[in-house]
């Protein structure tokens with residue numbers, strides 16, 4: 001029998017967090033346990049009808065059945081630029097500063113291929129979306145983790161990184177509103193990031209997937225591109241997934257510095273052939289007409305968050321009160337590790353929550369709840385957790 005050992009880069013990896021959660025969930029489900037999953041940030045509400053109707057109309061056009069354009073329909077990129085102007089006051093050239101993505105995960109995973117050589121250093125704020133460090137590892141790069149802790153309000157302490165490390169670093173990953181901690185960043189933080197990155201010639205990759213899930217309209221999450229000079233160093237990744245309940249559609253965008261956008265575009269020309277144009281036309285509709293729906297979804301997540309926080313209070317479980325994202329970052333009760341606690345909750349209640357250490361070492365002692373089930377299910381999950 002032939003032997004096909006995995007390449008070292010893959011053999012060295014732990015199982016992908018969300019695939020592993022899904023595997024365990026299926027295993028427990030097969031034992032007849034009634035599962036409620038608060039484990040993955042996959043919006044439960046349907047994609048709004050007007051987006052589905054736009055897809056339907058676009059899918060009927062034969063022109064959309066051919067290979068799409070590599071970097072995205074110009075109309076999609078124009079819609080992205082127009083949305084950025086309205087939402088953030090940021091001007092973008094649709095031709096040069098926007099590229100379409102098959103979901104922001106794909107773009108983030110491919111981006112380091114364009115700029116990271118073996119041995120290059122990337123700075124990753126952690127706990128983090130696991131794709132950041134994996135993508136750097138796939139390029140043979142090394143990672144220095146910048147811990148996000150409650151002491152620093154889950155923002156990296158950029159001044160604690162010494163100048164030699166800044167000089168070596170090629171790429172810094174940041175992500176606000178943050179997954180998994182739900183922390184948000186203010187203008188002063190982004191200004192500091194841009195200042196450091198310009199001083200040391202470091203690329204900033206801002207994962208901004210959750211900017212539209214916010215609960216305080218007076219403090220809307222920012223784009224890093226709002227900061228003067230950010231376009232010298234930054235590329236921002238966005239997605240239609242969380243804003244318009246389109247996770248399965250696989251559509252997102254990267255915007256910002258022309259050289260960075262172009263580098264990613266070149267990688268993508270070599271590895272994929274773009275997004276089905278009908279999906280892009282639906283994406284245009286979402287970006288142009290989706291705001292009232294995004295507003296409605298925010299109100300629903302806010303209500304869910306409040307129900308969950310009350311339940312956590314009753315259960316005596318500590319948490320970080322979030323202003324944005326649909327995650328609640330909670331303290332694991334004393335006497336458990338993150339993994340022990342989440343396994344216990346799953347086995348005894350059928351409720352899936354995510355162990356904080358799955359996002360990196362500083363996540364130990366925490367677990368993450370995703371508010372992506374409807375109210376009756378959420379209330380059921382809450383009552384099971386309180387009983388436990």
Ligand code: MLT
Nearest residue numbers: 018039040041042105179
């Ligand atoms: C999460 O649960 O962290 C997200 O759903 C992962 C993702 O967006 O791929």
